[in-house]
Amino acid sequence: MQYYLNGFHTGDPDLFEAVREHNPQVIPAEVDVLIAGTGPAGAVLTAQLAQFPEITTLVVEKNDGPLLRGHADGVACRTVEMFESFGLADRLLREGYGINEITFWGPDAQDRNNIVRTGRNKDVAEGLSEYPHLIVNQARLQDFLFQKAAKSPTRTVPYYGVELLNVENTNTGGYPVTATLRSNGEDITVRAKYVVGTDGARSNVRRSMGVKLEGDARNHAWGVLDILAVTNFPDIRFKAAIQNADGGNILLIPREGGHMFRLYVDMGALDPEDREARNRFTPEQLIATAQHTLSPFTLDVKEIVWWSAYEVGQRLASRFDDLEPGAPSDRDPRIFIAGDACHTHSAKAGQGMNVSMQDTFNLGWKLTAVLQGRSPASLLRTYSAERQAIAKDLIDFDVRWSKTLSAKPKNPQNPEAGGLDKDEMQQAYLLANRYTAGFATVYTPSLLTGGTAHQQLASGFPVGERFYSSVVTRIADAQLIELGHTALADGRWRLYAFADAGNEKFDALMNYLAMDEASPVRRFTPAGRDVDAVFDIKGVYQRSHADTTVDKLPATLLPAKGKYGLHDYQKAYASALIGGGQEIFEARSIDRSTGALIVVRPDQYVAQVLPLDATGELAEFFAAFMQPQLVLA
Structure with a gap:
């Protein structure tokens, strides 16, 4: 965990300085994102968006208070990995039953x-x-996420006893989506840039989109x-x-x-x-x-x-956004559904809650990138395309699974x-x-996921699957670190560079990322932001941590950040482990002679496996969905 970057402060390091306070008496009239529903999908999206001071989020829940008991309880291994990115895995492990x-x-x-x-x-x-696979009451799991949001800079807290009745995309103005809410018997109009319905199988957001859940009861x-x-x-x-x-x-x-x-x-x-x-x-x-x-x-x-x-049944929405078939190519989605609002299945595979949270873990970073101006709104088309296919695959599995159990x-x-x-x-x-276990998701080649032309360089990181963590040694302080646990739910892309045998290509890549005008880091990082605000670059050497010192690291792996220009010492790692053990190059089948560059999406899925010198392919990949920024100083 890192803190004190912009100055020392006492107290809880998870409590951020507030940029606004929650007013339970006043529902804002205009927001960037309106989330309807506080189930698992809504909780994950809330925790993601709440940490960005410039994004205003309104969360409404028709029930009078938070969930207290019952409902889902199985927390898949993949979900625990996701909770690690929020800094919450330890709480799950402490309270959960393995x-x-x-x-x-x-x-x-x-x-x-x-x-x-x-x-x-x-x-x-x-x-x-x-x-492990954990058992935790859904109510506690949601508590963890909403507590995270309440401590964030935006102090985001749900408005309970407020129901979203209907929503309409007017396609006009800066806040084109109009939502009608009901609170204390009074109807209220809220305008939003985007609306996300995580409001369950009887979703009013889905109904407003004119989409039905289709399938069969068993x-x-x-x-x-x-x-x-x-x-x-x-x-x-x-x-x-x-x-x-x-x-x-x-x-x-x-x-x-x-x-x-x-x-x-x-x-x-x-x-x-x-x-x-x-x-x-x-x-x-x-x-x-x-x-x-x-x-x-x-x-x-x-x-x-x-x-x-x-009653056992499986149902699926034909689309997860408000873009109707045949919509103009210049029109982008504004209304989305996630979780039970767009797919329902039996409970015994433990996938309803887990897949629902992965829906909004996919959507959250995309909304952030668009709202921050780092990607065009067309990026949001990929949400329905990716997650509807995953839900269809899950439902096909659930049909077979339900028959087996009965x-x-x-x-x-x-x-x-x-x-x-x-x-x-x-x-x-x-x-x-x-x-x-939550590992059936595989994203196929698309705008955000590359092909497998270079998969042999790191066969243990399959393209389209989640980045599988392994232990490395941090060079700065000899700490044993799970490399995957360094990735936070902060909307950043990860570039994991694994050194080649002589470090020549590795060093050239570090120099390219920092200095070349064609580098994605220089093209797509906004001026005035920290150098790793968009791309979090990690380097892993084939050596012991004792073979070098931090002053010999390339500047890319020792960036100066924050108002004081303090160095970040958590970017460079060694493969050799103190006390021995399998090195990451063996554990993930990384070619030692050539090394490899692993590009990982903000939702922790491998987007590309590239040679260290494939800088042209790297630049082309990001140029397809990122918008150039003012040149990074």
Whole structure:
């Protein structure tokens, strides 16, 4: 963590000097961005935008206060990585419950009236992430993000009890989007440059766009219970997939705190003609079904913390912005939807909340770049193009996954009846691992993601996938650092330069970035801003930290910043680790002879793998979506 750049100050280093204060009595009439909804997607976008003093953000929520309990709880490894960029991963790890293994239970071959453990696997495959799969109450996760926003320079705080009724893009004026809000029975008009609907499956923002969620219900019901209970089921603190001979299914999730746990309980088929059937379930029915599935083990429920029943279904919006098919090429989107407002699916893969947050993690940096004048508004067209494809892929997976979880166990005495045997069930979980860990997203070649012509230079950083962190040694102070953890959710692009064998190309690249008029750093960094305000450049040498000193580093890796011109000592790293261990060149299969330049998007996805001397390709890539600034002094 870095602070004191512009002078010493006491107190909480996470509390920034305010440029404005939140007034709960006055809703502003004009804002840059209006966010409707304070669910996970809205919380991530709020935390992103709040840190930029020049951006005004209004967040409204129709409920009278923040979420307190229930709803989603699974935090994928990829989401923990994202929270690290907000400085919040430690809080998640402290409060969350780590899931290390999943156990499988099925009918006892000797007595099919009983259930026995049939296998166990790692919950997250080896080598996917440095972080575990966590269980954290959605309410706490949102608290962390809104606390971050409240400490930001803009002191952004949601307005509760305020509902967005409708929104319209007038395509005129500096604030072309008109939104009608209702607060205390009074309608209020707010004008905005952009509106983002994170207002759930019944989104008024989506309705205003004339877009529907399209898909199918599966006519199958599940119940979910967060409970405090006494039980003799031995794997109560493991994630567990449980089946009995009757076709009863439970997915058990141990919850944070060490005592509470969640049960997803299969409640069977629904009559497609009875649209109210789901609403007639009671918590007593869910508990009785769970007790039957767990038999001969007992379940004595002492307290129901939260419960719900839902029908399995997958639905997707055809577009995630207000650009209708055939819209003129010079028209850019102004209204966006994210999360449940544009894709819904079953809860048991743990992807609804996680994918929703990745939606706005994608959108937030793009809005910032456009509002700051660093990119043209056409950049915002890439949001719907990228995220709608990811949501479609997730829904296709969820259809398959829901069928797997509802399948009956195969009966060896009656194989013609179908079902899955224990090995098939475990294999299905293994195949789903990249989805449930949050690593199934791959951005295909586009304006923001290059091709794979140079992928062999660093095969451990696949283009289009998230940047996979690895440990390096900081040259300035011999600290062991996860390189990926140096990337903040601040809208900056990352350029990770891995040195070639003799450092000749590496040194030439550093000189080009700092001095050449064609360098993206010089072309696209606004005058008067810190040299790393747009591009955060890191260098990794193939050596021990003791082989050099900071005074021998190129100026690019020792930039002077802030009002005092203080040096930033956190740009240069060595691959050799104190005490030994696998170096990043081996861990990520980086060519030692040639080195490589890894270009990483602000949302932590690899955009390019380039040779160190491919300066022309580098400049061409950024020129496609960035606007030249006044020449950086």
